[in-house]
Amino acid sequence: MVSERGLAVLRAIVQDYVASREPVGSKTIVERHSFGVSAATIRNDMALLEEEELIAAPHTSSGRVPTDKGYRVFVDQLTEVRPLTSAQRHAIETFLGEAGDLDELLSRTVRLIAQLTRQLAVVQVPSFASSRVRHVELVHLSPTRVLCILITDSGQVEQRLADLGGEVDEATLAALRVRLNEVAGGLTLTDAAAALSGEISAVDPRHAEVLHTLAATLAEQARAQRSDRLVVAGAANLVRTEQDFSGSILGVIEAIEEQVVLLRLFGEMAAEPQGVAVRIGRENEPFGLGETSVVSSAFTVPGRDLARLGIVGPTRMDYTSSMAAVRAVARYLSRTLGEH
Template identity: 65%
Template sequence: MVSERSLEVLRVIVQDYVASREPVGSKSIVERHAFGVSAATIRNDMAALEEEELIVAPHTSSGRVPTDKGYRLFVDHLAEMRPLSPAQRQAIEVFLGQSVDLDDVLARTVRLLSQLTNQVALVQYPSVARSRIRHIELVMLAPRRLLSVLITDSGAVEQRVIELGSDLSDEDVAEIRGAINGASAGLSLNDAAHRLNDLPEALTERTRGLVAPVASALIDQIAANRQEKLVMAGAANLVRTEHDFTGSIFPVLEAIEEQVVLLRLFGEMATDQHGVAVSIGRENAAFGLAETSVLSSGYTSSGSDIARLGVLGPLRMDYSNNMAAVRAVARYLSRLLGE
């Protein structure tokens, strides 16, 4: 068990190493921080921290750097989550407030979050487990081509072109549109898919032949919306910190391209009292991300379960700032999508 002063020494080692990427020695701690003790006393504190595997010497006779365990203790007990500045909060509100639809707001979210944190930013599309169909619009592009627009109560809007085997008139399109919305409006995506599958049986023979291919295409469209997916931005930030990784960075880049892996990691992360989840280093080994830290928070939208957004980067990151940014963006996104 280390002393309170030793924990303060760990705090400044993490902060100084994150800022400089240089191993931190006892002399620099005494010079930069007001501990009021000698360098020899600080060396004793560092020895206690090293014995607890909280810091390590990367080279002989060098300063010390935090270990995964040290970062974990820092995040759990020593990190002070700094509030965002008024300018940063205003930037979030203005930039995201200009969004025109769900796809746009999520694209803007990851761009903004990557700029605020200088890390890879990730946002999960709102879960559609409880989403319901608000409206399905059909627009005739040509006698044998329709544009279908699927709108859910969670704000999702998805378009698809449907190719048909026979000509349709404006009257045909209006009749099909009415039949489809009458059968599916207000239903969950899963229930709507089943209802549309049975729809042709309830129509006249002529209309049944027209609506069947449209209903089939819409069922495929609904199924695509039930899939979980991520939006990502800021991969260049990861490349710029390549020296923080041992060996090649390509396995990390390959891992973050696997959306299923990241979605599973998001699902297993537990939030702290601040509403932020942090997974560090070896805690991510099962996902091929043992040299990274992942920070996430949950957000909600109308008609959806909690979805996740967060950042991914090297172990040497500004946890206090990044945790505050992730939490602030998640809270604003919840307010924006809940309106």
């Protein structure tokens, strides 16, 4: 069991090591922090921390560095995330407020997070996969051509031209429109596509081509709007921290380039009470990122699925500032997108 002073010593070691990249000794702790005890007492506390595998001695150094477990205890001991300064909040609002659309907003977001944290930043593109069909409209262009218009509950509008393979008059088209909305209305895009692909009662078999065309449109849109894409920025930040990794960072870069890896990891990260999730070192080994830490937070876009943003960097990371920046930007996105 680690004492309160022992936890304070651990915090000091984490903070000093993150700032200097140098192993931290008892003399340094006494000089830099006001513990009011001797270096010998601090050495005893450090010995207990080492027994708990919270710190370790690199090579033959007299100083100690935090272990993955030590970083985890440090992060878990953060009862609240330090808020950003008013200047930092103003910078977020100003920079992101100039975005013209969602794509530009996400692009600006990763650049801003990379700048604030000095880590590699990633943002998950929100998905329309959970959107539901609000209305299906069929516009008669010619006896054999129809414009299929799909409107979702999130306001998304998708249009496709359908060649019917035979003549359909406006009266028949009107009847089909009513039946399509009865079948697809209120369903998700995927479920609507499945419903329209099957046999639908009270529809003339001769008009099945219209249904199949619309079903294909819905299925195509559902695939296109799956949340399987990330926007990334700040790769140079990762390269600059290469000495914090025991070997080459190529494996880390390759894992990040396999976006499905990070998407799976994001999917497993549940937010802590502070609204931020943190995975450290060995906790990320199943994803090929065993020497990295990942900090993430969720944001919402009306009519879309929950998405996440975050950073990837070495375990020697300024967790306090990084968690604050990631949470602040996620909250800004949710608030701004909710207003629009």
